[in-house]
Amino acid sequence: MKSLYFSLIFCCFYSLLFAQKAEIKGLVFDENQLTIPSANISFGNEGTSTNQNGFYELEVPANQKITIRVSHVGFKPIQLKITLEAGESRELNFVLKTDIEQIGEVVITQEGRSRVEGVTVLKPETVRRIPGANPGVENILKSLPGVNSNNELSTQYAVRGGNYDENLVYVNGIEVYRPFLVRSGQQEGLSFVNTDLVRNVNFSAGGFQAKYGDKLSSVLDIEYRRPVDFGGSFEASLLGGSASVEGVSKNKKLTGILGLRYRDNSLFVNAKQTDADFEPRFVDAQTYLTYQFNKKFELSFLGNIAINTYDYKPYSKQTNFGTLQDPKALIIGYQGEEQDKYETYFGALSASYKVNDNYSAKLTSSIYHTKEQEYYDIIANYRLGAVNSGFGDNDFGDVEFTEGAGAQYTHARNKLDALIINFNHQGKIKVEDHLIEYGAAYKHEDIRDRLQEYEMIDSAGFFIRPLDPNFANNEPYNPYEEDIVPYFDIRAKNNTQIDRISAYAQWSYQKNFDKAKMWFNAGVRSQVWSVKGDQINSKTQHIISPRAQVSLKPNWNKDMVFRLSGGLYHQPPFYRALRDSTGRVLPEVKAQESVHIVAGNDFSFKMWDRPFKLVSEAYYKKMTDVNPYTVENVRIRYRARNDVEAYAYGLDLRLNGEFVPGTESWFSFGYLKTEEKQNGKSEYIARPMDQRLKFAALFQDYVPNIPKLKLYLNLVYNTGLPGGSPKFADPYNYQTRLPDYQRVDVGFFFALKEPEENLNKAKWLNVFEKVDIGFEIFNMFDRLNSITNTFVRDASSKNQYAVPNYLSPRVFNVKLSTRF
Structure with a gap:
């Protein structure tokens, strides 16, 4: 017992x-x-x-x-x-x-998932390193095939024939916006995306899934870092600087990261041909906070404040153009100034809840508020003349005699105040091998807009009126008795509200066969929106957009993935697309519609015992109910009518890999053709973003005997965009093209301190994780690229000249960057 x-x-x-x-x-x-x-x-x-x-x-x-x-x-x-x-x-x-x-199991891994979805993944470190006049994510995007931009001072980009308004940008799943009134790339300042905070960069140039929003061209999906320890970074250059700090609480529940940036573009503008006083001040602060209450529930906050001011007072400018046999020059003397200001405030709060291993949900609310003003009064007295081309002459390059003279007066008092409120719910459900994703959103847009612009032109004493076939000016033989009116005049005041309700649902599934693996995705989006406001009749419309993707990975010795995607894509009109050339808001403007078909191949292989990848995509778009537009620098003006049909097709190729061991580089090639035809016209003409050929290279290297000395090269070649036509000309009868865009930016950096390196001589550097110092050369070969044409008339010969507006010349920059 x-x-x-x-x-x-x-x-x-x-x-x-x-x-x-x-x-x-x-x-x-x-x-x-x-x-x-x-x-x-x-x-x-x-x-x-x-x-x-x-x-x-x-x-x-x-x-x-x-x-x-x-x-x-x-x-x-x-x-x-x-x-x-x-x-x-x-x-x-x-x-x-x-x-x-x-x-190699491409359907499961993160890298593999990007392959089957046709998404380009960019490394944040590459984004931060590569030189560019506007460094950041958009700078790297412009080196990808199918992504075009002829303006290094702008963060805007066009994808496969679309315009700047057709690209979706998400940060942590929250849609972000760009200012409404910006006309020139040098006014833009900073991109919303702060590269110091970035963790993941995913980009899709077409055929994207239903879970993404209603735009026609592309999706840029950014994810910000979640700190795991205390750290930070600091960067300073002749173009400004940035700083970030991050940390995590002792219990690991609260994380936070804060970024501050300052940008000054005067280095570029002062190097241009225009003599001017230029005071740009672009400042922003951005933060991302997360708090995890438990294993299932988490709150996060994304906030941004940006204050950009642009003061510009030009004095004189001389632009030489023409040929060696017949050189010309346009000399302009200015009076007046421009004062622009853009203030944006953005805040988003997200709650994520993991109900169980098979279901998770997320609720997000965001507010975007922008206050913008565009004020200018500028008088430009110009003369057009022949240039002395005699080498060795004392007056070589000077205008010998004047062929035409005139004056231009431009005036603007534009103000805009916009408030956008968004509520969004998303969910994911796993049922065995099936993944179902859904979402619903409500968005309210309240825009208060005053548009007041006019332009007066006088050429050799003859006041130029707007084109009117019934008007005849017989001076000096008959006196001019008609009223003097501006050549261009817009006056409008709008108070517009737009309410949108959207929803989506999509299904994903993976199937393994004996000789292949397949991945399927199918979904549909829908949106209902109504437009109302002062002195306009309310209008409600809706769209439905089905989309699908299928990917195949054969069990071959060669690692290949084949993709086919497409669907019906719509872009309901945003406020600017509702406003016609006179400033009126037309609520009956319909959503633009596009049928996408994208076929792609992803081939991963080894060369020189290093990994490489060749990505090929062919695409076709058929667009109807197109809202035609014109582009002036980066400002888009819509006609607010759906009377155009269009198409686009092309081929994109990208080879990337370790051309130099331990570094990532790539070469891109793109071919594009996009044209449009107005109702009642029998022929197609080139669309404003018809960038036929594109070649780009992004290359990283280091000196073999000095591995701390590294080279970063960013090369872009684009054939010329359509250069537009004078305002009085019919674009179907008069078309010009800008010269080819060629640009090489290069950076040389020396690592004073590398990660995990313990220095003995300069021990004070050991407090930093990484310290780099170097210099950059923008537009290394001093190529004169142009963004638009100014059309000037010679009164004596009645010839019309397209005078190019040149972008930035060669510029040098010094940079110091640290991380701790």
Whole structure:
């Protein structure tokens, strides 16, 4: 009996001893020190997974030797044997390394998912390194095939024949906007995307899924970093500077990152042909905060304040053009000034809730407020003449005699105040091998706009009126008795409200066959919107957009993925697309419609024992109910009528890989043709974004004997865009093209301190993780690229000259960047 009592007591003691618990927690990183969500941490049959921050917590038995296994598809698993005491809490952080063989399972891994969806993934470090007059994500996008821009001072880009308004930009799943009134690239200032905060960059140039919004051309999907420790960065150059700081609370629940930026474009403008006083001040502050209440619920906040001012007072300008045999020059003397200001305030609050392993939901509310003004009064007295082309002459390059003279007076008092409120709900449901995603959103747009512009032109004493076939000016033989009216005049005041309700649902599925793997995606979007305002009749419209993708990976020795995607895409009109050339808001303007077909191939291979990838895509777009527009620098003016049909087709090729060991470089080629035809016309003409050929190279290298000295090269060649026509000319009868756009930006940087390097001589640098110093040469070959033409008439010969408006010449910049 005593032995029985002893056995019971022993068993209870044994059970109590080994039933005690301990805890492990920490973060899981990849080789780039980025946290990995959904990584598995397990022992025996028990386990958990990391959250969106890459953080995990797991209870384990105490006083036992257990084997912890950390794994994620696409990475080599880690095993660790530990023994913890009862009640002990130990922090264990793991770094998973890439498993090359598992990356071949393209349908599962993150890299593989981008391959089957046709998404281009850009590394944040590449984005920060590559030189450009406007560095950042958009600067790198312009090196991709199918993405075109002929203005290095602008962050705007056109994709496969679309315009600047046809591109979606998301930051952490929240749509962001650009200013309404900006006319010139040098007025834009800073992009919304702060590269110091970026973690992931995904870009799709067409055929994208239904979960993305209602635009015709492209999607740029940005994800900001979630800090895992205290750190920061600082950068300074002749163009301005930036700084960021990030941190995490002791309990790992609160994370925050803050970025500040200042930009000054006077280095570029002062190097141009215009003599002017130029004071640009572009400043913004941006923050991203997250708080995790528990493993299931998290709140996040994204905020941005940007204040951009642009003061411009030109004095004189001389533009030489023409040929060697017949050189011309346009000399302009200015009076007056321009004062522009753009203030934007943005805030978004998101709540994420993971109901269980098969269902998660997210609710987001955002507010965007912009206050913009565009004031200018500028008188330009010009003369057009022949240039002395005699080498060695004292007056070489000067105008010998005047062929035409005139004056131009431009005036604007434009103000805009816009408030955009958005509520968005999204959800993901997993049912075995099926993934269902859905979403619904409500958006309210309240725009208060005053548009007041006019232009007067006088040529050799003859006041130029707007084109009117019934008007005849017979001066000096007959006196001029008609009223003097501006050559161009817009006066409008609008108070417009737009309400939009949109929804989407899409289904994804993966199927493995004996000889291939297939991935399917199908979805549909819908939107209903109504336009109302002062002195306009309310109008309600709706659209439905079905879309689909299918990808195939054969079980070949060669690693290839084939893609086919397409669907019906719509772009309901935003405020500017509702406003016609006279400033009136027309609520009956319909959504533009486009049928997309995209066929692609992704070929991964090894060359020189290093990884490479060749991505090829052919596309076709058939567009109806097109809202025609004109482009002046970066300002788009719509006609607010759906009386044009259009098409676009082309081929994009991109080869990227390690041309130099340890670095990523790529070469891009694109061919595009896009034309439009107005109702009642029998022939097509080139659309404003008809960029026929594109070649770009992004190259990184280092000196073999001095690996700390690195080279970054950004080369772009585009054939000329349509240069427009004078306002009085019919574009179907008069078309010009700008010269080819050629630009090379290069940067040379020396690493004073590299990550994990311990310096003995300059020990003070050890407080930094990384320190680089170098210089950049923008437009290295001093190519005179032009963005638009100014049409000037010679009164004596009645010839019309297209005088190019040139962009920035060669400019040097010095830069210092640190990370700690």
